[in-house]
Amino acid sequence: xxxxxxxxxxxxxxxxxxxxxxxxxxxxxxxxxxxxxxxxxxxxxxxxxxxxxxxxxxxxxxxxxxxxxxxxxxxxxxxxxxxxxxxxxxxxxxxxxxxxxxxxxxxxxxxxxxxxxxxxxxxxxxxxxxxxxxxxxxxxxxxxxxxxxxxxxxxxxxxxxxxxxxxxxxxxxxxxxxxxxxxxxxxxxxxxxxxxxxxxxxxxxxxxxx
Amino acid sequence: xxxxxxxxxxxxxxxxxxxxxxxxxxxxxxxxxxxxxxxxxxxxxxxxxxxxxxxxxxxxxxxxxxxxxxxxxxxxxxxxxxxxxxxxxxxxxxxxxxxxxxxxxxxxxxxxxxxxxxxxxxxxxxxxxxxxxxxxxxxxxxxxxxxxxxxxxxxxxxxxxxxxxxxxxxxxxxxxxxxxxxxxxxxxxxxxxxxxxxxxxxxxxxxxxx
DNA sequence: TGATTTTTCCGAATTGAATCCGAACAAGCG
DNA sequence: CGCTTGTTCGGATTCAATTCGGAAAAATCA
Numbered sequence: 001x002x003x004x005x006x007x008x009x010x011x012x013x014x015x016x017x018x019x020x021x022x023x024x025x026x027x028x029x030x031x032x033x034x035x036x037x038x039x040x041x042x043x044x045x046x047x048x049x050x051x052x053x054x055x056x057x058x059x060x061x062x063x064x065x066x067x068x069x070x071x072x073x074x075x076x077x078x079x080x081x082x083x084x085x086x087x088x089x090x091x092x093x094x095x096x097x098x099x100x101x102x103x104x105x106x107x108x109x110x111x112x113x114x115x116x117x118x119x120x121x122x123x124x125x126x127x128x129x130x131x132x133x134x135x136x137x138x139x140x141x142x143x144x145x146x147x148x149x150x151x152x153x154x155x156x157x158x159x160x161x162x163x164x165x166x167x168x169x170x171x172x173x174x175x176x177x178x179x180x181x182x183x184x185x186x187x188x189x190x191x192x193x194x195x196x197x198x199x200x201x202x203x204x205x206x207x208x209x210x
Numbered sequence: 211x212x213x214x215x216x217x218x219x220x221x222x223x224x225x226x227x228x229x230x231x232x233x234x235x236x237x238x239x240x241x242x243x244x245x246x247x248x249x250x251x252x253x254x255x256x257x258x259x260x261x262x263x264x265x266x267x268x269x270x271x272x273x274x275x276x277x278x279x280x281x282x283x284x285x286x287x288x289x290x291x292x293x294x295x296x297x298x299x300x301x302x303x304x305x306x307x308x309x310x311x312x313x314x315x316x317x318x319x320x321x322x323x324x325x326x327x328x329x330x331x332x333x334x335x336x337x338x339x340x341x342x343x344x345x346x347x348x349x350x351x352x353x354x355x356x357x358x359x360x361x362x363x364x365x366x367x368x369x370x371x372x373x374x375x376x377x378x379x380x381x382x383x384x385x386x387x388x389x390x391x392x393x394x395x396x397x398x399x400x401x402x403x404x405x406x407x408x409x410x411x412x413x414x415x416x417x418x419x420x
Numbered sequence: 421t422g423a424t425t426t427t428t429c430c431g432a433a434t435t436g437a438a439t440c441c442g443a444a445c446a447a448g449c450g
Numbered sequence: 451c452g453c454t455t456g457t458t459c460g461g462a463t464t465c466a467a468t469t470c471g472g473a474a475a476a477a478t479c480a
Contacts, residue, residue, distance in 0.1 A: 009447085009456090047459050050439065051458075153387055158397055219427090220428060257431060
């Protein structure tokens with residue numbers, strides 16, 4: 001039965017364990033990350049891990065949650081800036097920020113994210129999808145003419161999924177066929193062209209109705 | 211030292227082990243899939259696993275390779291049909307075939323694919339990327355006017371990644387915001403609009419040059 | 421065919437990592 | 451200070467992965 005920490009001392013060990021988890025996972029990979037290792041890096045006895053975590057998996061879970069929380073915290077403050085930009089610039093900016101974020105701390109997050117995704121694909125990613133949907137909604141509000149385009153939910157779904165996984169895959173690829181800039185430019189152009197084309201079609205439709 | 215099977219009997223056990231791996235993994239998930247389990251389902255002694263596989267991971271690896279091989283075998287014969295279709299219909303068809311393929315055998319592949327991806331993200335996926343690139347190249351050849359659009363490599367990269375991961379995520383999502391048809395329609399429209407818009411821009415450019 | 425070699429199969433024994441547990445240590449509190 | 455509660459620890463335990471040595475089956479040979 002894992003307990004919740006009451007004293008600062010205990011909260012510090014929990015933090016140290018999670019931090020050690022990130023370090024061990026990024027250094028050795030998931031298979032070679034043992035409880036002894038995590039404990040050693042955290043400067044803590046093995047038994048202590050089980051005071052606050054059900055098992056090793058639970059440590060990975062809160063690591064995953066913390067990663068998503070940090071990602072959301074990184075994106076949220078960008079919203080006001082993004083909604084003021086042209087769509088293609090906004091997408092490029094967002095992708096580059098995400099890239100830099102993943103490469104922080106010697107790529108620690110990037111190295112961890114694949115394994116984290118494997119542990120649970122749907123659960124922890126949710127807040128990230130929510131905040132990105134929020135960004136999109138605000139964008140649409142700030143550009144009312146875009147509200148008439150079709151398939152907004154589908155485009156959001158595709159754009160978010162495509163964006164996240166394309167970036168992660170690209171950064172993980174030792175020999176990518178295209179540069180990161182080409183990737184970002186491509187995604188931006190794809191969405192940009194979609195919107196342009198939709199607006200034209202709507203316009204033509206409106207004209208033919210009068 | 212794992213050996214390679216010489217006799218038919220041995221090849222049958224190897225097959226049974228891999229098959230059992232798929233069954234165990236889809237029934238119990240990666241964490242609960244033990245070597246005893248796999249051996250039991252395969253109707254084989256535990257020791258036999260290690261006759262032909264370095265370790266448990268190696269079993270998962272050939273499962274992953276077999277999955278990709280089956281996927282490629284599913285896609286390849288579709289190529290001639292796909293290249294004759296309008297782009298949006300081609301994309302919808304491909305996505306639906308992929309969906310049906312993943313849901314075969316009571317969703318066995320779908321249940322396995324997440325874990326398989328985690329084990330190695332880049333290596334085994336390669337043949338799938340190759341065959342999809344091949345499909346795209348043939349498509350472009352069959353529709354010469356599309357050869358003048360820009361960012362073809364980036365679009366292929368984004369389309370393939372976006373397509374694969376969007377489908378897997380959607381099928382894994384217990385409560386998706388959009389239907390599968392909306393997803394497929396969205397991807398088709400996104401690419402379709404991109405091409406339309408590009409062709410228009412190329413055309414305008416050509417006209418202004420004369 | 422019978423002998424010999426190679427291949428295959430097995431499951432008890434070993435190994436090592438994950439997890440448990442109870443003693444020892446610190447903090448808050450009267 | 452005694453008492454209760456929270457915290458830490460690392461040896462003991464458990465359980466899955468892997469090894470090993472020999473028995474059974476098939477292939478090859480004389």
